[in-house]
Amino acid sequence: MIDFHYETDFSIDNESKFADWVSRIVLSEDKAYSQLDFIFCDDEYLLKINQDYLDHDTYTDIITFPYEDMNGIAGDIFISVDRVKENASDFGVEFDLELKRVMAHGVLHLLGFGDKSEEEASQMRLKEDEKIKLFHVEH
Template sequence: MFTPYTNEIEGFTMNHQILFESDVTISDTLEAHINTVITATLTAQGLTLPCEVSVLITDDATIHEINLEQREIDRPTDVLSFPMFELEAGELPDAEDADPGSGLIPLGDMVISLERTTEQAAEFGHSVEREISYLTVHSVLHLLGYDHMDEGAEKALMRQREEAVLTTLGIVR
């Protein structure tokens, strides 16, 4: 089932559409929280044009299958991001990238394993909400061109942006 959201944060309406699909049980509260985190991340990055993000909340078996099919990596992971555009970190899509039918810029898809999120939260000693917030920010930044493949400047920039968004949301370690 897809749940679309139109977002409002601090009185500023962002006409982003976030499409949720879940093949595991997720509370309405956690789904709404993910929506808030996505919107906050887009806002923090300065993206004011209306965008669309698809979110699948799943389990380890499904994310493993997707990881194998899409990336040829034969193991589950916590989050996968499939950006629609090849952006550089900090670069934003523009109005020309919008779908003519919807007027929305399709940023891409994120897949989060709730099973892995729960395990990692316990391992790191914090809440599932904190872990899923981190993974959501991380994924949105990937959709916007951020990467961490090197251990240098790119990774440091991505980590700095992640922490800035989480701090803005009051989600700290």
């Protein structure tokens, strides 16, 4: 199941289209999922999670918490809508594109992709681009 939760005034239009897309991201890597929860929030909400659970005192666009599940990947993906808006402006891209990039990024983390080294970050960016293209593919 793929669910969307909102801790801010933002909400996704056409959640079913986004859920279908996220499902295809997972399936495109020959994996299965059991439960994926996207929690959209503001900077302060995600900063508190970053401080409380990761002992980081910085703003971030996304935090992913994986959960053990024998039926496939599972986890919570927290996304700061404030950071996504700012990143979109900084990178000169539309908000919707940056939102898809961040959402794909979280799913890719749950699928086992990292981004700590330069090589991993480069591979992650290629995978993000590949998965964003799946959004317009009809299932």
